[in-house]
Amino acid sequence: MSARRLYGGVAAAVVLLCAGAWAVAQKAEAPVPAPVASATPATAPAAPADPVLERGRYLARAGDCVSCHTAPGKPAFGGGLPMKTPFGTIVSTNISPDPQAGIGAYTEAEFARALREGVARDGHRLYPAMPYPSFARVNDEDMHALFTFFRNGVQPVAQKPPATDLPWPFSMRSLMIGWNWLYLDKGVYQPDTARSAEWNRGAYLVQGLGHCGDCHTPRSMLGGVKAASDKKGEVFLSGAIIDGWYAQPLRHTDRPSMAQWSSEDIVQYLQTGRTSHTAAFGAMVDVVQNSTQHMSTQDLQAVAVYLQSLGAKDGEQQGKPSPASLVAAAPQHPTALALRNGTVEGNSGAMVYLNNCNACHRSDGTGADKTFPALAGNSVVNAKDPTSLIRLVLAGSAMPSTAKAPSPIAMPDFGWRLTDADVASVLSFARSSWGNQGDAVTAAQVAKVRETVKPVVAKNP
Numbered sequence: 001m002s003a004r005r006l007y008g009g010v011a012a013a014v015v016l017l018c019a020g021a022w023a024v025a026q027k028a029e030a031p032v033p034a035p036v037a038s039a040t041p042a043t044a045p046a047a048p049a050d051p052v053l054e055r056g057r058y059l060a061r062a063g064d065c066v067s068c069h070t071a072p073g074k075p076a077f078g079g080g081l082p083m084k085t086p087f088g089t090i091v092s093t094n095i096s097p098d099p100q101a102g103i104g105a106y107t108e109a110e111f112a113r114a115l116r117e118g119v120a121r122d123g124h125r126l127y128p129a130m131p132y133p134s135f136a137r138v139n140d141e142d143m144h145a146l147f148t149f150f151r152n153g154v155q156p157v158a159q160k161p162p163a164t165d166l167p168w169p170f171s172m173r174s175l176m177i178g179w180n181w182l183y184l185d186k187g188v189y190q191p192d193t194a195r196s197a198e199w200n201r202g203a204y205l206v207q208g209l210g211h212c213g214d215c216h217t218p219r220s221m222l223g224g225v226k227a228a229s230d231k232k233g234e235v236f237l238s239g240a241i242i243d244g245w246y247a248q249p250l251r252h253t254d255r256p257s258m259a260q261w262s263s264e265d266i267v268q269y270l271q272t273g274r275t276s277h278t279a280a281f282g283a284m285v286d287v288v289q290n291s292t293q294h295m296s297t298q299d300l301q302a303v304a305v306y307l308q309s310l311g312a313k314d315g316e317q318q319g320k321p322s323p324a325s326l327v328a329a330a331p332q333h334p335t336a337l338a339l340r341n342g343t344v345e346g347n348s349g350a351m352v353y354l355n356n357c358n359a360c361h362r363s364d365g366t367g368a369d370k371t372f373p374a375l376a377g378n379s380v381v382n383a384k385d386p387t388s389l390i391r392l393v394l395a396g397s398a399m400p401s402t403a404k405a406p407s408p409i410a411m412p413d414f415g416w417r418l419t420d421a422d423v424a425s426v427l428s429f430a431r432s433s434w435g436n437q438g439d440a441v442t443a444a445q446v447a448k449v450r451e452t453v454k455p456v457v458a459k460n461p
Contacts, residue, residue, distance in 0.1 A: 053152055056145035056148045056153065059149070059209060061294045062205065063211070064290065069092045075155065077094070079157075080092065080162070087167070088166035088167055090127055091161050092130075097154055101157060101160035102156065103150065105121065106121050111146075112143050114132070115135040115138065116136040116138070116186070118133075118176065125173040125174065127176070128179070132184070133225075133228065136184065137188055137189040139188045142209075179223075182222065183224030183225070185228060189204045198302045199306055202299075202303045202307070203306045206307070207228070213227070213228060215247040216247045218235055219240065234251075236310070237249060237310060239253075244391060244453070245281075245388045246383060246385045248383060250307050252312050253311065257379050259307050259312070261304075262324075263301055263308070267304055273289070274405055275370065278378055279370075280400055281397035282388065282391070282397060288402060289400035293402040324377070326376045326377030327377050329434075330366050333376075336363050336365070356418070371409060376436065382437060386438070386439075386441050394413060394423065395413045397410065424445070427446075428441050
């Protein structure tokens with residue numbers, strides 16, 4: 001092993017998972033500054049929009065920049081959002097064009113270096129809570145458009161957020177040099193000439209500005225993603241735990257996944273947060289609400305084409321039932337017939353289901369179109385890791401509110417009324433019914449998740 005690689009490994013080991021404390025913060029849409037009134041008559045035509053600036057606005061939405069750089073109730077892009085990690089709290093920075101508090105003094109080259117290399121204007125290293133390893137894929141034309149938008153299309157915010165102050169040794173930002181040496185692949189996205197333009201567009205968005213892998217790809221002990229693209233291995237977009245949820249696999253696996261959906265369903269899900277058989281929850285609510293619903297149908301179609309190709313092997317998927325086929329067959333499944341006939345005595349999971357779930361999700365597990373998600377064939381129900389499913393039952397969740405589907409329909413929480421054993425039994429029942437093939441859930445797994453959703457109660461002085 002060379003001294004250079006040894007140094008990188010040692011340096012990276014010190015930062016460990018702190019360097020990879022990838023936060024998926026809740027998002028809010030950036031307001032567009034109102035045009036300045038002029039002395040011209042009211043009938044004067046409006047000035048034409050700058051196409052480069054508008055392109056940058058679109059790309060900023062695709063990249064979810066407002067996600068981490070806006071604190072609740074504060075101006076867009078003003079930073080100040082605290083992101084808690086096991087190694088301390090990282091506070092997002094102000095990326096508005098204010099010259100003192102924000103990035104108004106940045107040149108375009110300095111802006112690009114921050115996004116692609118994680119180096120600020122003054123030379124200090126950024127923590128990869130800002131996904132610059134993914135943004136390194138952004139091409140020069142799009143980088144220029146982003147710079148134009150953040151320079152001329154965002155309202156300056158004069159307030160400077162508190163500085164991030166991690167405990168030693170994680171406060172030593174220079175150690176990020178070693179981490180970057182291990183995990184930062186420099187260079188913009190290079191098209192695969194063997195693939196279509198649509199596939200390459202989808203790959204560019206997913207790997208780059210969309211930074212989907214930062215949540216949906218498992219990480220190493222040092223906090224870097226185990227695979228940054230489809231060319232780096234089959235763990236890319238294979239699912240990972242983040243922020244208390246299990247980010248679902250976005251590639252073909254041995255279980256139902258988004259890659260098996262039709263292109264129409266994938267586009268609909270990213271535009272509205274719901275389809276005839278599933279719905280967005282957890283962090284994906286904000287991703288849909290603040291980012292993907294604003295993307296063009298053409299770009300979302302490209303994303304669908306790319307995801308559908310990941311892990312697909314000739315002939316292998318043909319024998320696997322699709323989510324739609326499981327939903328279609330569910331009404332005649334023995335489980336549905338038993339629930340309808342009331343012949344479920346002695347099945348504790350079925351009894352809990354009848355008393356708490358049946359009214360919305362129905363005896364055949366098909367739910368109601370775009371209102372109550374189907375449980376039959378649902379990728380969350382069938383996932384190898386039941387963390388998200390457990391959390392949904394304990395804490396509930398609401399769908400996003402979008403232009404095409406404005407109703408934020410919510411699932412209530414059941415943690416207050418169901419014991420760990422109850423939750424385990426009903427989820428084990430759902431994961432083995434209507435053609436589903438999920439493993440049983442244990443009370444110990446439920447208890448572990450319950451600890452993470454308990455409200456923090458202040459102690460009396």
